[in-house]
Amino acid sequence: MKLNIAVLAGDGIGPEIVAQALEVTKTVCQKFGHELTYKEGIVGACAIDAVGNPYPQETHELCMQSDAVLFGAIGHPKFDNDPSAKVRPEQGLLKMRKDLGLYANIRPVMTFPQLLDKSPLRRDLVEGADFMCIRELTGGMYFGRPQGRSEDGNTAYDTCVYTREEVERILHLAYKYAGQRRKKLTVVDKANVIATSRLWRQIAQEIAPQYPDIETEFMFVDNAAMRIIQWPKSFDVMVTENLFGDILTDEASVITGSLGMLPSASVGIHTSVFEPIHGSYPQAAGKDIANPLATILSAALMFEYAFGLMEEGKAIREAVTASMEAGIVTEDIANGGKAYKTSEVGAWIVKYLKK
Ligand code: IPM
Ligand code: MG
Numbered sequence: 513m514k515l516n517i518a519v520l521a522g523d524g525i526g527p528e529i530v531a532q533a534l535e536v537t538k539t540v541c542q543k544f545g546h547e548l549t550y551k552e553g554i555v556g557a558c559a560i561d562a563v564g565n566p567y568p569q570e571t572h573e574l575c576m577q578s579d580a581v582l583f584g585a586i587g588h589p590k591f592d593n594d595p596s597a598k599v600r601p602e603q604g605l606l607k608m609r610k611d612l613g614l615y616a617n618i619r620p621v622m623t624f625p626q627l628l629d630k631s632p633l634r635r636d637l638v639e640g641a642d643f644m645c646i647r648e649l650t651g652g653m654y655f656g657r658p659q660g661r662s663e664d665g666n667t668a669y670d671t672c673v674y675t676r677e678e679v680e681r682i683l684h685l686a687y688k689y690a691g692q693r694r695k696k697l698t699v700v701d702k703a704n705v706i707a708t709s710r711l712w713r714q715i716a717q718e719i720a721p722q723y724p725d726i727e728t729e730f731m732f733v734d735n736a737a738m739r740i741i742q743w744p745k746s747f748d749v750m751v752t753e754n755l756f757g758d759i760l761t762d763e764a765s766v767i768t769g770s771l772g773m774l775p776s777a778s779v780g781i782h783t784s785v786f787e788p789i790h791g792s793y794p795q796a797a798g799k800d801i802a803n804p805l806a807t808i809l810s811a812a813l814m815f816e817y818a819f820g821l822m823e824e825g826k827a828i829r830e831a832v833t834a835s836m837e838a839g840i841v842t843e844d845i846a847n848g849g850k851a852y853k854t855s856e857v858g859a860w861i862v863k864y865l866k867k
Contacts, residue, residue, distance in 0.1 A: 513546045513819065514546070514547045514549070515546050515547065515548045515579060515580070516549050516577075516578050516579050517579060517580045517581065518550070518551055518552075518553055518574045518575050518580075518581045518582070519582050520552070520553050520581060521584040522555050522556040522557075522558065522583065522585050522601075523556045523558055523584075523585060523586050523587055523792045523794075523797075524586075524588065524791070524794045524797040525793045525797050526556070526584025526792055528798075528800060528804070528854050529584055529585075529788065529802055529804040529854065530582060530583075531858070532807065532855065532857070532858025533804065533810065533811040533858075534550070534582065535859075536831075536861055536862060537550075537582070539866060540815065543827070543865060543866070544823070544824050544827075546821075546824075551574055551578070553568075553571040553574045553575070554568065555571055555583075555605070556587065556604050556605070557586065557587065557590075557591065559601075559604060560599055560601060560604075564599065565599070565604075566586070566600065566601050566602075566603050566605075567603070567605075567608050572608070572611055572612075575608065575612060575783050575785075576782060576783060578783055579783065579818055580783060580785075580786060580814050580818035580819070581783055581785040581786065582787075582807075582811060583785050583786060584787070584788075585788065585793070586602065586605050586791075587601050587602065587791050587794070588601055588792065589794050606654060606655070608785070609649050609785075610650050610655065611782075612778075612782040612785065613650070613781025613782050614649050614650060614779060614780040614781075614782075614785055615649055615678065615681060615682060616646055616647070616648065616685050616778065616780060617646070617647040617648075617776055617777070617778045618644060618645075618647075618689070618777045618779065618817075619644065619645045619646075619647060619761045619775075619776045620642075620644045620774070620775070620813075621641065621643050621645060621765070621767060621768065621774065622641070622642045623638050623640065623642070623767060623768060624769070624773065624833070624836060625639075626833075627768065627769035627770065627773070627836065627845055628769070629769075630769030630770060630845055630847055631767055631769040633744075633766070633767060637742075637743070638744060640745060641744035641745050641767050642745075643747035643748055643750060644693065644748070644749045644750070645751075645761050645764060646682065646685065646686045646689065646750065646751040646752075646757075647758065647760075648678065648682045648751075648752070648754050649754060649778055650678075650754075650780070651674050651675075652673070652674060652753045652754035653671065654754050654755065655673075655754075656670060656671035656672050657671055658671055659671060672708050672753075672755075674708040674711055676711070676715060679711060679712050679716075680719065683712075683715060683716055683719050683751060686749055686751035687719070687726055689749050690726045690748060693749060694748040695725055695727060695748070696726065696727045696747075696749065697726055697727070697728050697748070697749050698729045698730075698731050698736070698748075698749070698750045699713065699728065699730050699731070699752070700751070700752035700756055700760070701713055701730070701731075701732065701733065701753070701756075702734075702756075703730075703732070708753065713730060733752065733760070736750070736760060737760060740760060740763055740764050740767070741766075761774070762789070765789060765790075770803060770844045771789070771790045771806075772790060772842065772845070773805055773809070773845070774790070775788055775806050775807070775809035775810035775813050776788070776789050776810065777813045777817045779817060784817060784818050786813050786817075786818070787807075788806030788807045788809075788810055789806065790806060800853040800854045800855055801842060801843055801853065802842065802854050803841075803854070803857075804842070804854050804857055805835075805841075805842075805857070808828060808858070808861060809828070812824075812825040812828035812829050812832075815828070827865060831861045831864045831865050832861065834861075834864050835861050835864065840852050840856065841857060842854060842857055
């Protein structure tokens with residue numbers, strides 16, 4: 513098979529972790545006889561520095577012409593600490609999501625037996641937890657307008673908007689995934705307070721009878737935040753709006769033991785994007801210490817979701833598991849043992865795949 517991908521490493525640790533995921537991708541292509549071509553593009557703070565635009569048209573065209581995008585991370589402290597900056601790296605990520613029509617962000621949350629003792633939660637609570645958060649990605653408060661400040665600068669506002677069409681398509685997608693898993697869908701909202709949430713709940717109630725074999729559960733987001741910690745095993749597929757999904761998935765990552773472990777797939781109308789859920793971790797940039805596993809696992813999702821290559825995805829997952837079993841891990845999950853470099857972990861996984 514011919515695989516034509518765009519590689520957007522971005523900022524901070526992005527280039528280091530993407531380099532490892534790219535080597536893994538190349539190795540898997542060699543092993544399974546696929547022809548890989550890839551092109552690199554700029555996005556985020558590095559694109560602002562280079563051309564003044566965090567998602568340049570050239571990068572967009574590259575993504576549109578590719579079959580999949582492997583993405584690192586974006587963000588830089590010089591923007592975080594300057595609320596008055598006119599152009600921000602995050603705008604590049606949001607524009608990419610919008611322009612590629614990536615309305616669903618799929619974030620699998622699973623535990624790794626080797627990391628159970630890294631989780632701040634008790635082993636019996638997290639062992640076997642395995643759910644999927646489907647986050648709406650191109651609507652809600654992230655994109656609603658008006659957004660801004662009053663003239664005197666003392667009032668600020670955001671607008672949360674959802675249309676029926678946006679809610680319907682993400683719910684159908686969530687039901688599809690629930691149908692392939694343990695057949696339970698939790699719709700997370702704040703329908704007791706927020707109008708958009710009431711629209712979500714109404715539409716979900718309308719759609720649910722079309723999926724009689726799937727159990728639909730409704731949950732307020734504050735309660736969901738609590739339950740993710742108290743009883744993570746009660747979830748199978750969870751679907752929610754953009755901002756709630758952003759917050760709940762960072763929370764869910766602590767179950768795993770490290771934010772450096774969780775991959776994601778953003779899918780929708782045009783080319784799908786595969787990226788770790790963590791950010792650009794600027795404190796670690798250039799130090800070769802960041803955990804590359806979330807990005808390597810995102811490459812596994814890329815083989816499966818973008819190309820339907822299940823064996824290839826599985827091979828990557830097995831190699832990742834083997835690296836953890838062998839203790840070849842970065843400092844965030846070393847658990848007092850020897851901490852390996854980003855590049856050493858990547859090289860070990862590549863070597864394992866070549867066996
Ligand atoms: C994520 C990130 C982004 C988001 C930031 C970097 C804009 O936190 O992908 O979860 O809020 O969506
Ligand atoms: Mg986030």
